Amino acid sequence: MDDFFEEPKRIGCLIVPLSAIGGFIVGALLFAAIGFSASISTTAGCIGGLVAVLFAGKIFNRGKGGRR
Numbered sequence: 001m002d003d004f005f006e007e008p009k010r011i012g013c014l015i016v017p018l019s020a021i022g023g024f025i026v027g028a029l030l031f032a033a034i035g036f037s038a039s040i041s042t043t044a045g046c047i048g049g050l051v052a053v054l055f056a057g058k059i060f061n062r063g064k065g066g067r068r
Contacts, residue, residue, distance in 0.1 A: 015056045023052025 027048020031041040 015060050016053055019052040019056035020049040022049075024049035026052075 024045040026045075028041045028045030030048075031044040032038075036044070
């Protein structure tokens with residue numbers, strides 16, 4: 001019964017890829033909605049993905065998310 005409440009060992013394995021995809025989509029759609037060209041929107045999406053990865057890594061490492 002104690003195993004049911006035990007924390008998953010690899011809870012953060014998807015934090016980096018999901019935050020990168022989410023940051024890219026949000027950044028690209030924001031700049032596309034404003035009316036910039038495709039190259040500027042793609043560049044902004046890449047920067048948004050990088051920033052999202054950095055934020056996710058900082059939050060993940062603050063809680064020591066399963067790394068021992």
